[in-house]
Amino acid sequence: MRILIVEDEPGIFNFLKQGLEEESYAVDIAEEGKKGLEMALSGEYDLLLLDWMVPGVSGIEICRQFRKDFKDTPVIFLTAKDTVDETIFGLQTGANDYIKKPFHFEELLERIKVQLRPKSGEHSVFKLGNITLNTSTHQVFKAEEEIALTQKEFALLEYLIRNKGLVCRRSRIIESVWDIHFDYNTGVIDVFINALRNKLKLGKEENYIQTVRGVGYIAKEL
Amino acid sequence: MRILIVEDEPGIFNFLKQGLEEESYAVDIAEEGKKGLEMALSGEYDLLLLDWMVPGVSGIEICRQFRKDFKDTPVIFLTAKDTVDETIFGLQTGANDYIKKPFHFEELLERIKVQLRPKSGEHSVFKLGNITLNTSTHQVFKAEEEIALTQKEFALLEYLIRNKGLVCRRSRIIESVWDIHFDYNTGVIDVFINALRNKLKLGKEENYIQTVRGVGYIAKEL
DNA sequence: TTTGCGCCATGAGAATTTTAATAGTAGAAG
DNA sequence: CTTCTACTATTAAAATTCTCATGGCGCAAA
Numbered sequence: 001m002r003i004l005i006v007e008d009e010p011g012i013f014n015f016l017k018q019g020l021e022e023e024s025y026a027v028d029i030a031e032e033g034k035k036g037l038e039m040a041l042s043g044e045y046d047l048l049l050l051d052w053m054v055p056g057v058s059g060i061e062i063c064r065q066f067r068k069d070f071k072d073t074p075v076i077f078l079t080a081k082d083t084v085d086e087t088i089f090g091l092q093t094g095a096n097d098y099i100k101k102p103f104h105f106e107e108l109l110e111r112i113k114v115q116l117r118p119k120s121g122e123h124s125v126f127k128l129g130n131i132t133l134n135t136s137t138h139q140v141f142k143a144e145e146e147i148a149l150t151q152k153e154f155a156l157l158e159y160l161i162r163n164k165g166l167v168c169r170r171s172r173i174i175e176s177v178w179d180i181h182f183d184y185n186t187g188v189i190d191v192f193i194n195a196l197r198n199k200l201k202l203g204k205e206e207n208y209i210q211t212v213r214g215v216g217y218i219a220k221e222l
Numbered sequence: 223m224r225i226l227i228v229e230d231e232p233g234i235f236n237f238l239k240q241g242l243e244e245e246s247y248a249v250d251i252a253e254e255g256k257k258g259l260e261m262a263l264s265g266e267y268d269l270l271l272l273d274w275m276v277p278g279v280s281g282i283e284i285c286r287q288f289r290k291d292f293k294d295t296p297v298i299f300l301t302a303k304d305t306v307d308e309t310i311f312g313l314q315t316g317a318n319d320y321i322k323k324p325f326h327f328e329e330l331l332e333r334i335k336v337q338l339r340p341k342s343g344e345h346s347v348f349k350l351g352n353i354t355l356n357t358s359t360h361q362v363f364k365a366e367e368e369i370a371l372t373q374k375e376f377a378l379l380e381y382l383i384r385n386k387g388l389v390c391r392r393s394r395i396i397e398s399v400w401d402i403h404f405d406y407n408t409g410v411i412d413v414f415i416n417a418l419r420n421k422l423k424l425g426k427e428e429n430y431i432q433t434v435r436g437v438g439y440i441a442k443e444l
Numbered sequence: 445t446t447t448g449c450g451c452c453a454t455g456a457g458a459a460t461t462t463t464a465a466t467a468g469t470a471g472a473a474g
Numbered sequence: 475c476t477t478c479t480a481c482t483a484t485t486a487a488a489a490t491t492c493t494c495a496t497g498g499c500g501c502a503a504a
Contacts, residue, residue, distance in 0.1 A: 110332060110335075113332075150489085150490060150491080151490080151491095152490080152491065153490095186492075186493075187452090187492085187493070187494080188491075188492055188493085190451095190452065190453070190454090191453090191454085191455095191491085191492070191493090192491085192492095193452095193453090194452095194453060194454065194455095197453095211451095211452070211453090213450095213451065213452080213500070213501080214450090214451070372459085372460060372461080373460080373461090374460080374461065375460095408462075408463075409462085409463075409464080409482090410461075410462060410463085412482060412483065412484090413461085413462075413463090413483090413484085413485095414461085415482095415483090416482095416483060416484065416485095419483095433481095433482070433483095435470070435471085435480095435481065435482080436480085436481070445504100446503100446504085447502100447503085447504080448501105448502090448503085448504100449500105449501090449502090449503100450499105450500095450501095450502105451498105451499090451500085451501100452497105452498080452499080452500095453496100453497085453498075453499090454495105454496085454497085454498095455494105455495095455496090455497105456493105456494090456495090456496105457492105457493085457494085457495105458491105458492080458493075458494095459490105459491080459492070459493085460489105460490080460491065460492080461488105461489080461490065461491075462487105462488080462489070462490080463486105463487085463488070463489080464485100464486090464487085464488090465484105465485090465486090465487100466483100466484085466485080466486105467482105467483080467484075467485095468481105468482080468483070468484090469480100469481085469482075469483090470479105470480095470481085470482095471478105471479090471480090471481100472477100472478085472479080472480100473476100473477085473478075473479095474475105474476085474477080474478090
């Protein structure tokens with residue numbers, strides 16, 4: 001999932017960029033309104049985080065322009081406490097949510113997830129090369145052949161495919177798939193990656209799940 | 223967790239009540255403003271859901287009065303689309319969030335969870351009789367003795383204790399602890415309840431985890 | 445190119461989790 | 475009070491998941 005942040009304060013956008021990237025979002029920054037609008041209109045993004053007060057074109061103007069072309073992409077405003085009442089105007093121009101500064105990162109994350117959920121929920125079928133994964137039936141196919149996977153194997157594959165093309169860090173995999181948030185020190189991931197590669201018969205020609213040395217794994221088309 | 227809904231339309235409050243109770247919240251309804259304020263001020267609730275347009279004392283007035291005594295209890299407004307701009311005024315008077323009608327139940331649920339999270343996060347130690355469960359160290363004690371539990375055993379016990387005093391339906395347990403949201407047809411819960419009762423040595427005198435025939439289980443003080 | 449280090453792959457065994465079968469029990473019906 | 479039925483308790487075995495040890499391999503430095 002790609003997120004565009006339009007925000008001029010480095011303290012804030014660096015904090016956001018780092019945090020969101022750790023959550024496996026792909027993040028771009030625009031420090032100024034005109035550039036932000038231009039990037040937003042490129043259509044590359046799944047969600048916009050707009051600062052209310054940004055130099056150049058205002059956040060609300062970006063939102064309005066953006067909405068002309070993109071009716072479904074969620075927009076969240078970051079607003080200072082004392083401009084909350086203006087922000088409501090932003091909501092009327094098509095923003096989906098706003099969050100008051102200072103905010104807890106966790107809360108922002110929740111709101112982002114809420115906004116992105118309906119869209120990702122629509123698609124219950126994901127593809128990776130000739131592999132098809134269906135989250136509603138919990139089935140996996142390699143070409144025409146159904147592959148029987150266990151719960152954890154399925155969950156791991158789903159995580160990798162949902163983040164197709166993005167490097168998945170071990171720590172993030174452990175958190176998302178195993179729900180372990182504390183002293184992480186285990187080799188389970190390797191074992192299950194191994195199991196997936198075997199069951200899916202991924203040889204050298206079909207190396208869809210690649211190792212990223214020192215970091216984790218990545219699922220990608222060849 | 224106890225939630226008070228102040229809302230006059232039966233169609234809405236019944237829908238909310240049922241949905242939230244399925245999520246193991248305890249829900250009360252006030253169909254009218256004066257009664258709603260009175261109930262809110264009783265201090266029994268962990269969260270308020272206020273309709274903006276409610277007969278008698280207005281939602282915003284309830285919120286303002288309530289805030290005088292309860293600084294930390296979250297308040298969420300349910301607002302019709304065409305009164306959004308007034309709602310901002312509600313946010314300024316101390317509401318924590320609002321949601322536009324018509325809304326997706328899932329989204330409301332997320333927002334409720336967000337608001338309740340910080341409070342429940344504060345406490346990492348839960349008690350049930352002489353049993354102590356610590357979520358940050360992942361330890362469980364029966365009186366002074368530490369009891370070694372496996373992951374699933376711990377998760378199940380945590381779920382039961384977090385919902386202490388409330389009946390936990392099998393379907394909810396399966397969803398929360400096992401993360402299974404589809405055709406549920408298994409006897410795992412029974413097996414793990416059994417394991418917990420054994421490990422915690424719950425005899426007839428210390429029947430902290432009781433069976434609710436046909437529904438599920440309940441953890442309660444004696 | 446060779447060496448050395450550290451990370452990853454792999455396989456086997458241990459522990460946990462799940463299934464499935466049987467026995468037991470509460471509550472309804474007769 | 476007895477019987478029947480449906481649900482729960484308990485146990486053992488099967489399946490999955492996890493740990494651990496060993497060997498292999500990539501990458502960097504010499």
